[in-house]
Amino acid sequence: xxxxxxxxxxxxxxxxAATLGSAMALLDGTVVNVALRPLGLELGASLPxxxxxxxxxxxxxxxxxxxxxxxxxxxxxxxxFLVGIVWFAVASLGCGLALTVDxxxxxxxxxxxxxxLLTPSALAIIQSTIAEADRPRAIGIWAAWSGIxxxxxxxxxxxLIDVRSWRWVFLVNLPVAAAVVxxxxxxxxxxxxxxxGERPRFDLTGAALAMLGLGALxxxxxxxxxxxxLLGVAGLAxxxxxxxRTRNPMLPLRVFTSPAFSAANAMTxxxxxxxxxxxxxxxxxxxxxxGYSPLQAGLATxxxxxxxxxxxxxxxxxxRRTGPRLLMxxxxxxxxxxxxxxxxxxxxxPYATRVLPGVxxxxxxxxLMVTPLTSTVMAAVPxxxxxxxxxxxxxxxxxxxxxxxxxxxxxxxxTGDDYTVPAVFDAGYTTAMWWCxxxxxxxxxxxxxxxxGRVSPRxxxxxxx
Numbered sequence: 001x002x003x004x005x006x007x008x009x010x011x012x013x014x015x016x017a018a019t020l021g022s023a024m025a026l027l028d029g030t031v032v033n034v035a036l037r038p039l040g041l042e043l044g045a046s047l048p049x050x051x052x053x054x055x056x057x058x059x060x061x062x063x064x065x066x067x068x069x070x071x072x073x074x075x076x077x078x079x080x081f082l083v084g085i086v087w088f089a090v091a092s093l094g095c096g097l098a099l100t101v102d103x104x105x106x107x108x109x110x111x112x113x114x115x116x117l118l119t120p121s122a123l124a125i126i127q128s129t130i131a132e133a134d135r136p137r138a139i140g141i142w143a144a145w146s147g148i149x150x151x152x153x154x155x156x157x158x159x160l161i162d163v164r165s166w167r168w169v170f171l172v173n174l175p176v177a178a179a180v181v182x183x184x185x186x187x188x189x190x191x192x193x194x195x196x197g198e199r200p201r202f203d204l205t206g207a208a209l210a211m212l213g214l215g216a217l218x219x220x221x222x223x224x225x226x227x228x229x230l231l232g233v234a235g236l237a238x239x240x241x242x243x244x245r246t247r248n249p250m251l252p253l254r255v256f257t258s259p260a261f262s263a264a265n266a267m268t269x270x271x272x273x274x275x276x277x278x279x280x281x282x283x284x285x286x287x288x289x290x291g292y293s294p295l296q297a298g299l300a301t302x303x304x305x306x307x308x309x310x311x312x313x314x315x316x317x318x319x320r321r322t323g324p325r326l327l328m329x330x331x332x333x334x335x336x337x338x339x340x341x342x343x344x345x346x347x348x349x350p351y352a353t354r355v356l357p358g359v360x361x362x363x364x365x366x367x368l369m370v371t372p373l374t375s376t377v378m379a380a381v382p383x384x385x386x387x388x389x390x391x392x393x394x395x396x397x398x399x400x401x402x403x404x405x406x407x408x409x410x411x412x413x414x415t416g417d418d419y420t421v422p423a424v425f426d427a428g429y430t431t432a433m434w435w436c437x438x439x440x441x442x443x444x445x446x447x448x449x450x451x452x453g454r455v456s457p458r459x460x461x462x463x464x465x
Contacts, residue, residue: 006134013187014129015138018122019145020180021085024173025115026146028057028092029276029401030153032108033283034294035166037419042166043101047409047419051222054280054405056105059218060112061119062398063211069120069390070203070250077121077128078190082181084118089177095170111170120390127378127390128191136375140316143370144308154283155305158298203250209239210250214399221406224415251392261380261389263450264328264373267443268393269400271332271373274439275366276401277408277432278339285429289422290349300355304363308370315371324372328447331369336440338362343433346426365440376451404439408432 004011036050045053072080091114094107123142130138160168213235220228243249256262286297319327338361345354374393381389409415412428412435419425 003131004129005131006138010187011130011134011138013183014189015126015141017180017183017188018081018125019142020176020183021081021118022122022142022146024085024176024180025061025088025119027153027156028111028115028170028173029061029398030279031157031169032057032153033279034154034157034287034298035161035169036284037287038161038294039101039104039166040419043098043104045101046416047414048222048416049101049105050419051405051409052105053101053108055218055222055402056108057112057115058276058398058402058405059215060109060211061115062395062402063214064113064116064207065120065395065398066210066250066392067207068117069124069392069394071117072121072124076190077124078184078188081118081121081125081188082184084114084116084121085177085180085184086114088114088118089174090114092170092173092177096167119394123374123378123390123394125188125191129189136316136320136371137313139375139378140313140371143316143374144312146370154279154301155298158293158295162293162295203243203246203248206239206242206246206250209235209242213237213239214402218402218406221403221410224410255381255389255392258380260376260451263446264376264380265393265396266450267328267332267446268373268377268396270439270446271335271369271400271443272397273400273404274335274339274436274443277404278342278362278436280405281408281429281432281436282342282345284419285345285425286349286355288419289347289426289429290345291347300351301359303356303359304366307360307363307367311364311367312371315368316375319372319375324376325447325451327368327372328376328451329444331365331367331372332440332443332447333365334368335362335365336437336444338365339433339437339440343430343437345429347422369443408435411435 004014006012006015032054036053039045039053040050068080068084088111091107091111095104095111098104098107123139126138126142127135156172157166157169160166160172213232215232216228216235217232220226220232240253243251243253256265283297283301286292286300287294292300315327338358341358341361342355345358349355377393378389409428409432412431414425414428418428
């Protein structure tokens, strides 16, 4: 297919559509955090049920995002992206209209399916449509606004809750989805896709085993049903065996023969696990213990958002001079320092001296890391596997968040209605921040040891339109 320059009108529209779609899905991974306390009180939810409100979404997103990437490569990335956007919007309407916490969890599960379809296709559209020389900057723009969406979730959620209700955290997706559909239909060309008669059989067994393994592990961690852990481990082990033996796997294991790809995804798992858990705990801590309103808790994360907005596009240019290793090592190390500072946030925490320094350090570290990490993953595989690479990395990131949010509350002694008892939640929060700092430090070590020089994809035939 013909590639387009980022500076062209079509190039800007392509990046806008992909970025808005990804942003919408990523936003709903974090925007709900600030709504947990008010929706929990209104719907009478326990802490495990609040974990399911977060993890119901993450479960289907992480379990099916590989399916989304594979479908985009087979059926066309533009087509799958559009289906995902519409699906996501309909499920968001269900979340906004939910009358019980069980209805909300069910709608969040369906919302994750839509996110799994649109998320890998968005980045693959950029990779396969934008001219090669412009891709690092395009990915930098995508990474900046994707990161901003995650970081801005608490702020937007707090404002919507203050002026309307927690339901608008989900209903706001409807006009955004309509705008994305309009841009895609008019400006985004199709990429990928295989003729109907040439499409290999789809790997339904692999998809089912991935969902079984992740679902069982998540259930076991949240509900304390430890024998179910064995079922989860067995499901994931069977998934690896099936993917190794099947002719047309959903996850071609050969992509992991690239050391850079494997190392970047290992780093993604621990770092995004820390990111998901930190955001879950911090926004609750500010409301439950520090006495912040939902809007104030959201405002507390604004410096994170500003750092991502201003500096992420510049990190792409910086990476061209330094290579990815330095930034991928320094970023998580700074973020770990930020998590340690945030561990001191308690009752009546002064924003300027307790919250702000930690948010700035954490935000600076994540800003330095996101663009080189994403670029390393995408550059480590041939262009025809862009959808698979994006799907794998998204699955790893969401699985890290999924399992950390499931595991960390019981690990630090929080269960039942503990999120309504400030003294109990405060003690668990401090320990959780130390865990997050440790995971971030592990990410820095992985990058320092295993990421080497500049990453080049393995040689491959030209990608077919």
